[in-house]
Amino acid sequence: MKTGGISLKNINFSYKNPKYSVNTSNLIIFEDFNINFPPSKVSVILGPSGCGKSTLLNIIHGILIPSSGIIEKDKNSTISYIFQEPRLLPWKTVRQNIDLILKNHYEHKQRQVITKHYLEIIGLNEFADYYPTELSGGMRQRVAIARAFAYPAEIILMDEPFQALDPGLKLNLTKLFSSLWREDNRTSLFVTHDIAEAVYLGDEIYVLSSKFPSKIVDHISNHVPRTNRLSSNPEYKKIETRLFSLLTN
Numbered sequence: 001m002k003t004g005g006i007s008l009k010n011i012n013f014s015y016k017n018p019k020y021s022v023n024t025s026n027l028i029i030f031e032d033f034n035i036n037f038p039p040s041k042v043s044v045i046l047g048p049s050g051c052g053k054s055t056l057l058n059i060i061h062g063i064l065i066p067s068s069g070i071i072e073k074d075k076n077s078t079i080s081y082i083f084q085e086p087r088l089l090p091w092k093t094v095r096q097n098i099d100l101i102l103k104n105h106y107e108h109k110q111r112q113v114i115t116k117h118y119l120e121i122i123g124l125n126e127f128a129d130y131y132p133t134e135l136s137g138g139m140r141q142r143v144a145i146a147r148a149f150a151y152p153a154e155i156i157l158m159d160e161p162f163q164a165l166d167p168g169l170k171l172n173l174t175k176l177f178s179s180l181w182r183e184d185n186r187t188s189l190f191v192t193h194d195i196a197e198a199v200y201l202g203d204e205i206y207v208l209s210s211k212f213p214s215k216i217v218d219h220i221s222n223h224v225p226r227t228n229r230l231s232s233n234p235e236y237k238k239i240e241t242r243l244f245s246l247l248t249n
Helices: 053-061 094-100 108-121 137-150 167-184 195-201 234-248
Strands: 006-015 027-037 042-046 068-072 079-082 155-159 187-192 204-208 216-221
Touching: 006 053, 027 053, 027 068, 042 053, 042 195, 053 079, 053 155, 053 187, 079 137, 094 108, 094 137, 108 137, 108 167, 137 155, 137 167, 167 195, 187 195, 195 234, 204 234, 216 234
Parallel strands: 042 187, 042 204, 079 155, 155 187
Antiparallel strands: 006 027, 006 068, 204 216
16 A cells, blocks of 8 residues: 655644633644654654644644644545554444444455454454453454554554553554554554654654654654564664653753
8 A cells, every 4th residue: 555645844733721811822832843754654753741742643633723834645645543542332343343444445245354354463353253341451452453454544643552551562562563564564653652662663753852842853764674673783772772862861
């Protein structure tokens, strides 16, 4: 699946600051903000909690509208959004949750094939007829990831989807995401405050400032092959060290 890049130019966005009265200035999140995400790459947006990462994704999606600026992406491009919580329909089974988002795009037989394919990849074939309440948190998030990739979207947005999981499960799901992504190299934007996630998943890593208005304080291109993204790799470790220095200073 070929996908285009995303470009934000001179974006301005602010929230009304609840700490102040309506007559004072709003909280400025982005001011003349510019960023370019290349096509068919995983771009990671890294920064501390509350620095505007999720706001940036919501602006790209169209959930939030900036007061001014330009967002350039293919007009016909569709988006899959993976949130911090799975957001599965509790009254539908695992199979039905995936099938539902495919109904407007494929015939029944093709939907069956696609659903089975992704259930096999995430290792939940035997749980296809279970309901979300019958699954663990990690299993539900695996379904959410499979659902996002099953949907024929050109762009995938991920908003800290692993933050509530324990370290071992988080590692397994980052590996799962990486294996799914390698199937079609869709343009993907991944928000996190976790350095290990950023270096493992990111082809391009953008670090946002901790203070508003949010700015890009660094941009690192990760050229370490995905099969060699290990802490024992000196180049991989070098990127980790650089990011750690940025986020702790």
